[in-house]
Structure formats: C-alpha cells, structure tokens
Amino acid sequence: MKITLSKYAGFCEGVDRAYNMIKKMASDPKVKKPIFVLGALVHNEDAVKSLEKLGVVTISGKKDFFSAIGGSAYGRKDKIGTLAITAHGMGPEIYDFAKKKNIDLVDTTCPRVIKAQRLAKLFSEKKYQLVIVGEKDHKEVKGIFEWGKKQAQFVKKENDFKKLKLDPKKKIAVISQTTQNQEFVRHAWDVLRKKYLKVEIVDTLCLTTQNRQGEVRKRAMKNDAVVVIGSPTSANSTRLWEISREINPKSYFIERKNQLKKNWFKNCQTIWVTAGASTPKWIIADVIEYLSGLE
Numbered sequence: 001m002k003i004t005l006s007k008y009a010g011f012c013e014g015v016d017r018a019y020n021m022i023k024k025m026a027s028d029p030k031v032k033k034p035i036f037v038l039g040a041l042v043h044n045e046d047a048v049k050s051l052e053k054l055g056v057v058t059i060s061g062k063k064d065f066f067s068a069i070g071g072s073a074y075g076r077k078d079k080i081g082t083l084a085i086t087a088h089g090m091g092p093e094i095y096d097f098a099k100k101k102n103i104d105l106v107d108t109t110c111p112r113v114i115k116a117q118r119l120a121k122l123f124s125e126k127k128y129q130l131v132i133v134g135e136k137d138h139k140e141v142k143g144i145f146e147w148g149k150k151q152a153q154f155v156k157k158e159n160d161f162k163k164l165k166l167d168p169k170k171k172i173a174v175i176s177q178t179t180q181n182q183e184f185v186r187h188a189w190d191v192l193r194k195k196y197l198k199v200e201i202v203d204t205l206c207l208t209t210q211n212r213q214g215e216v217r218k219r220a221m222k223n224d225a226v227v228v229i230g231s232p233t234s235a236n237s238t239r240l241w242e243i244s245r246e247i248n249p250k251s252y253f254i255e256r257k258n259q260l261k262k263n264w265f266k267n268c269q270t271i272w273v274t275a276g277a278s279t280p281k282w283i284i285a286d287v288i289e290y291l292s293g294l295e
C-alpha cells in the first residue's frame with residue numbers, strides 16, 4: 001500500500017506564527033501572566049491543550065472575557081495579565097476596550113485576515129454595500145463584519161443569492177473569508193457581476209488554502225482513499241474533506257489516529273493523506289505511522 005502525505009499538510013504560516021508567538025510569550029518573564037487567549041488559538045483540541053500546559057488560558061466567549069477582567073474566569077483569582085487575539089482576528093471593539101482598560105494585548109491575527117479586515121473598513125467608509133462570501137458565524141468572518149461597521153450581507157450557498165438585499169444603483173464590494181472554497185467564491189463573483197453593474201471584487205482568498213484545495217482536487221481522483229486530518233471545528237479542514245468526498249467517496253475526515261478504521265482501506269493500493277491548517281504535526285505523524293502499519 002502506498003501512503004503519500006500532502007506537502008501542505010498541517011499548520012499554515014498564519015497558525016504557525018500565532019502558535020509560536022504564544023509559546024514564546026508563555027516562557028518570557030517580561031510578558032504579564034496569565035496569558036488569556038480569546039477563543040481557541042488553533043482549531044485543534046490537542047494543540048490548545050499543549051498551550052494550556054504552559055499556563056495559557058483559553059477564554060471561550062465574551063462572557064468569559066468579562067469575568068476574566070473581574071478576576072473570576074475558570075475559578076481563577078488572578079485577572080488577565082496579557083490578552084491574545086488569535087490568527088482569525090477580532091473586530092475593532094476589543095482593541096478599544098483593551099486600551100481603555102489598560103490591558104496588555106498581543107495580536108496574532110494573520111496578515112491575510114488583516115487584509116480582509118482593512119478592506120471591509122475601507123469599503124464601508126466609502127459607502128459601498130458589502131458582500132462577504134463566507135460563513136457568518138465563523139470567527140474570522142465576524143471580525144471582518146465588525147470592521148465593515150456590521151453592515152455586510154453574506155453568501156455561503158446558492159440559495160443565499162436570492163436573499164441579498166442590494167440596491168443595484170449603488171456600488172457593491174465583494175470580499176471573502178480567506179479559507180472559502182475557491183470554486184464557490186469564483187462562482188459568487190460571476191453571479192454578482194452578471195446581476196449588478198457596479199461590482200468591485202477583491203480576492204481575499206488565502207494562497208495557502210487555495211494550494212491545499214487545488215492539490216486535494218487532483219489527488220482525490222488519483223488515489224484509492226483519502227484521509228483528511230483536522231477538527232470538525234476547523235473551517236479549512238472541513239472544506240478539504242468536502243472537496244475530496246465529492247470526487248472520491250472513500251474520503252475520511254478524522255481528528256486523530258484512534259478514529260481510523262482498518263476496513264476503510266480494504267482493497268486500497270494508494271492512500272493520500274492531507275491535514276488542515278490547524279492540525280499539529282505530531283497528530284499527522286501518528287496517523288502516518290498507523291497507516292504504514294496496515295501494509
């Protein structure tokens with residue numbers, strides 16, 4: 001059995017940068033402790049746990065954030081030492097709030113997400129109607145929406161085009177969630193260009209994500225089975241699996257090694273393995289070791 005690992009599997013530059021920044025800060029005596037991260041730094045339970053071992057606390061929502069300021073989050077008496085923003089980014093309010101409360105803030109927002117946020121801000125200031133191609137409940141998209149003065153409309157699936165309430169006489173700007181399916185994003189551009197005259201499109205898709213998705217399209221066809229490693233909470237991992245299963249029904253989405261089943265690979269000669277941008281390398285290594293043992 002031939003097992004091939006994708007050259008793009010695992011942490012992308014943005015996640016790698018954020019993870020290493022926080023790890024470094026955890027052992028830096030000059031950084032005020034405890035470090036509280038606003039939401040999971042990486043959409044992967046094992047990676048979050050590895051940071052918790054270094055004393056980094058994950059706050060799951062706004063409620064936790066406010067109790068942390070008061071010094072009662074997770075039963076801790078100590079207040080926030082340093083607040084960290086994840087690679088997905090946040091809206092402008094949190095920056096203003098931290099400044100007002102004199103909280104040390106570390107921003108690990110991925111530069112590619114910052115680009116989308118700044119464009120949302122710019123277009124809303126220029127009074128464009130903003131359309132975001134993406135999942136409105138995803139953390140990154142919520143942040144972009146807030147930078148766009150909370151006035152954007154969303155497109156995630158075919159049915160959403162009918163629901164848009166856009167004035168055709170006014171200018172429209174289209175940006176997208178960085179990790180969206182590039183085929184759907186291009187389709188959205190076509191639909192909106194055909195329907196409206198004053199449409200300005202900006203490509204905010206992440207190149208790393210496009211490479212991963214392009215590779216999965218090619219490989220899913222050429223291999224007997226595909227294993228995508230990632231958390232179901234990770235948008236880019238889920239997208240890889242969705243693309244793969246459309247091409248190859250023997251596409252399996254797992255978070256870690258113990259979810260693999262031997263019978264999935266019966267009669268398979270070739271298995272291709274990929275992983276989302278938030279999957280740590282030690283989990284990938286475990287999966288490869290298990291699959292290699294099946295031969």
Ligand code: SF4
Pocket residue numbers: 012013014015087088110111112113178179206207208209236277
């Ligand atoms: S997937 Fe792309 S945009 Fe998202 S954190 Fe990674 S590098 Fe940045």
